Amino acid sequence: MIGVIVPAHNEEALIAQCLAALLEAARHHELAGEVVRIVVVLDACNDFTGAIARAYGTQTLTLKARNVGIARAAGAALLLAQGARWLAFTDADSRVAPGWLAAQLALGADAVCGSIAVDDWSAHPLSVREYFRKTYVDADGHRHVHGANLGVSADAYRRAGGFPPLKCSEDVALVDRLIASGARIAWSAAPRVTTSARTAVRAHGGFGDTLAEWAAA
Template identity: 55%
Template sequence: MIGVLIPVHNEEQLLSLCLQTVQSASQHAALNGEAVLVLAVLDSCTDGSATIAESFGVSTLALTVRNVGLARAAGARMLLEQGARWIACTDADSTVAEDWLVQQLALGADAVCGTVTPGHWHAEIALEAQIRYQQGYQNRDGHRHIHGANLGISATAYLRAGGFPPLACHEDVTLVQHLELCGARIAWSCGPQVTTSTRLDSRAVGGFGDYLRSLISA
């Protein structure tokens, strides 16, 4: 079984589109009918995120930790208990390509670090800041970017590396660093495609939104 892990904190505006694309990826013919369990980890949600997740029929796990590292770790633990051999991670403000899971698995690695493509640029992000982003980003195989919105890990490698640490930000970076220390085979690929929001109200301090904001003031 394949597990898809999505941490959620007050994402009622974007969650539906995320889940639509994840479910489409879960039904790709090249998966040969392998079961895919989609899990939305609802962390301290006070909006309609839970109702949206339930309307899509995905599994949910409700927490009140307000910590993305703890949320991802709890979700991964649940997926592993259900028998997942592979955990694919994305974010609730992102959408995945129809062959996202297929592309991750086809790389034959212990872990896959994929790239992200910005969606419609936020109105506050001027052209100069957009150019700075593009100049500093490597959307190619062999890149060294790490995004929780586009990350895949085998169950064996995940457990060997000790899982997601309880960090409020950069839990994905720390996990990949631990994977490297364990000698995991990591594919740095632009094959699995994810599009992510350019909103500036980041759900995690120091997250992607804060990085985009820093480009505005650069």
């Protein structure tokens, strides 16, 4: 079984499109019918995120940690207990491509760090978009780490000790742990994810704050 974890904090506006994309990816023919289970980790939600997730037939797990590292780890633990051999992570404000899971698995690595594309730059000055275009490496061999586009085998995840309980950069910390444990990591642009450049960030210190820092500079 393949497990997919989506941490969410008050994501009622975007969770539906995230889950619709994941369900399409779960039906990809290259997965040969393997079961894909999705869990939305509801971290301190007080909106309709959970109701929407359940309407899409996905599992939900409720926390009050307000901590994305804890949320990702809790979702991973749930799916590992259910027998997942591979864990894939994305974010509630992101949309995976139909071949996202198939592309991760086809790389034959212990872990996959994918790149991202931004869906809408309208909330930012042109300078931010241009800086991203000039500096971001959306090609194989990049060294970006995004919680919105990350995959890891169950064995490698366990050997590395999983996500630390960090409120930001938990994805970078996991990859550091994977490297330290000797995991084979594919730095690939093949698994495609489109994400939001929204200014109302959920995890301080993440991608949204990085964009805001660029705009201020």
